[in-house]
Amino acid sequence: xxxxxxxxxxxxxxxxxxxxxxxxxxxxxxxxxxxxxxxxxxxxxxxxxxxxxxxxxxxxxxxxxxxxxxxxxxxxxxxxxxxxxxxxxxxxxxxxxxxxxxxxxxxxxxxxxxxxxxxxxxxxxxxxxxxxxxxxxxxxxxxxxxxxxxxxxxxxxxxxxxxxxx
Amino acid sequence: xxxxxxxxxxxxxxxxxxxxxxxxxxxxxxxxxxxxxxxxxxxxxxxxxxxxxxxxxxxxxxxxxxxxxxxxxxxxxxxxxxxxxxxxxxxxxxxxxxxxxxxxxxxxxxxxxxxxxxxxxxxxxxxxxxxxxxxxxxxxxxxxxxxxxxxxxxxxxxxxxxxxxxxx
Numbered sequence: 001x002x003x004x005x006x007x008x009x010x011x012x013x014x015x016x017x018x019x020x021x022x023x024x025x026x027x028x029x030x031x032x033x034x035x036x037x038x039x040x041x042x043x044x045x046x047x048x049x050x051x052x053x054x055x056x057x058x059x060x061x062x063x064x065x066x067x068x069x070x071x072x073x074x075x076x077x078x079x080x081x082x083x084x085x086x087x088x089x090x091x092x093x094x095x096x097x098x099x100x101x102x103x104x105x106x107x108x109x110x111x112x113x114x115x116x117x118x119x120x121x122x123x124x125x126x127x128x129x130x131x132x133x134x135x136x137x138x139x140x141x142x143x144x145x146x147x148x149x150x151x152x153x154x155x156x157x158x159x160x161x162x163x164x165x166x
Numbered sequence: 167x168x169x170x171x172x173x174x175x176x177x178x179x180x181x182x183x184x185x186x187x188x189x190x191x192x193x194x195x196x197x198x199x200x201x202x203x204x205x206x207x208x209x210x211x212x213x214x215x216x217x218x219x220x221x222x223x224x225x226x227x228x229x230x231x232x233x234x235x236x237x238x239x240x241x242x243x244x245x246x247x248x249x250x251x252x253x254x255x256x257x258x259x260x261x262x263x264x265x266x267x268x269x270x271x272x273x274x275x276x277x278x279x280x281x282x283x284x285x286x287x288x289x290x291x292x293x294x295x296x297x298x299x300x301x302x303x304x305x306x307x308x309x310x311x312x313x314x315x316x317x318x319x320x321x322x323x324x325x326x327x328x329x330x331x332x333x334x
Contacts, residue, residue, distance in 0.1 A: 047216040048225035051192075074188040075235075076254065078319050083189035084257045085234040089227020093217070108218055111226040115261040 027106050034101075039063060042097050049093055052086055056097060063101060065094040065129040074124060082122035084157075087147060088114065091129050091159050095143040098131035099163060109141065109163035116159040125149055127156065134160070141165050176200040176243045182326050183242055190235055193228065197239070198275075202247025205240040207232065207276045222270035226304075229274065229294050230262050233306040236278035237290035241310045244280035244288065252318050252326060255288055255310035262306040272296050274303060286312050 033041040039056045043049040052073055055066045067073070067082075067090045075083025092114055099109045127149050134142040140162055147157045180200030184190045184207065193215070199206045209232045217225025234257055241255045268274050277299060278292035287309055294304040 045219050046225070047214050047219070048227060051214045052227075072188055072192045075190070076256075077186055077188065078254070078317075078322055083187060083231060083234070084238075084260070085227065085231025086189055088230040088234070088260070089225060092227045092230070093225065096217075108220070110218075110267075111264050113261065113263045114226060114230060115259070116230075117259045118257050121256065 026100060026108060027104070030100055030105070039097065039101065042100060043093075046093065048089065052090060052093075054090055054093060056094075062130065063094075063098055065090070065097070065131075067127040067129070069125045071124075076121075079121055080124045082124065082127065084116075084118055084122075087118075087122050087127065087157050088116050088159065090127065091116065091145040091147055091157065092161060094129040095131050095145050095161055095163065098133065098143065099136075099141055099165065102133060103136060103141070103165065105165060107166060109165045112140065112162040112164055114159065114161040116157055118157050120154065120156045122147075122156045123149060128152075136165075139164060139166065176202065176246060178328060179246065179326055180205055180239050180243055182328055183239055184235060186322065186325055187235065189231065193231065195232065195235060200239065200243050202244055204277065204279045205236050205243060207236045207239070207278075209274045209276065211271050211273060216270075218267070221267065223267040224270070224274070226262070226264060229264070229268065229304050230260070230306075232274060232276040232294060233262055233278070233292045233304065234260055234308070236276035237280075237292050237306065237308045238310060240278040240280040240290055240292075241283075241288040244283050245312070248283065251315045252323055253312060253315050254318055254322070255312050258287070258309045258311050260306060260308040262304050264304045265302050268294075268303050269296055275299075278306075283312075288312060 053070045073086045074080045129147045131145045144160045177200045181197040196208045215224045215228045245253045282289040290308045292306040293302045295302045
């Protein structure tokens, strides 16, 4: 009984509720990530980021996102190649984190539109992404995202997206 | 919604196509209906797919994967319906507009059609919805590159045809 109470108290403290829905305090999560210099911390709160297995690393002022090779992310089994939707999801999530880190967000930015061009097949190996916030207005932000595998100059996909921020 | 008599039902073949894609098995995508014109795919709700933890709304990337799969599947069906050939077309580009968040704990349906098939490119549009197709969650347009049927391996071809002669 006591254990259960304690468990509940802990879950309230770290913001999770019984049905698994976190009350997300984006500001303090970003702050903590900056203090620890561990931006993977941001991804731990998002189940989909874990589902595809993505990670992030900071190099000075830059964030580089990584999607390690993972069997479950394969679409075309002939090549084999990553599912285009997974590449898009990875790039979209990268843009969301980029926005959260660089614009003092209080909420998770909401995607309005996402447009992706596939330039090469994404093979069954590690993929990387970097984002550029092209324009950040008061209510909407425009982000462009590039994704590559072995060589940054040989992009496998490029995308741009709009997000609602507030 | 039922396939018109002009079009063979390709539901079985489309199901086998989607089942071949590892990520789609992980997402438990299910083809409800497919013909030479249209494809309808169901995406069940799963907490692993949440992108907005404070609301339980699934990630936009999952919707994009559903749209890409449904559109690609519509292209495969359209080519098969027209030429009785199996071609796997990679996505050239895809644009998704998100109208509203998907309601948690409910499946999302992806409805796609290949509205133009040219000699080298296939053009698609798709809608994601929950209760009604007139109240969409997202809308997508895409284009797919056509590649030679020889690029499809024998193993994959057999997996799609299911060994039967239903489309012979």
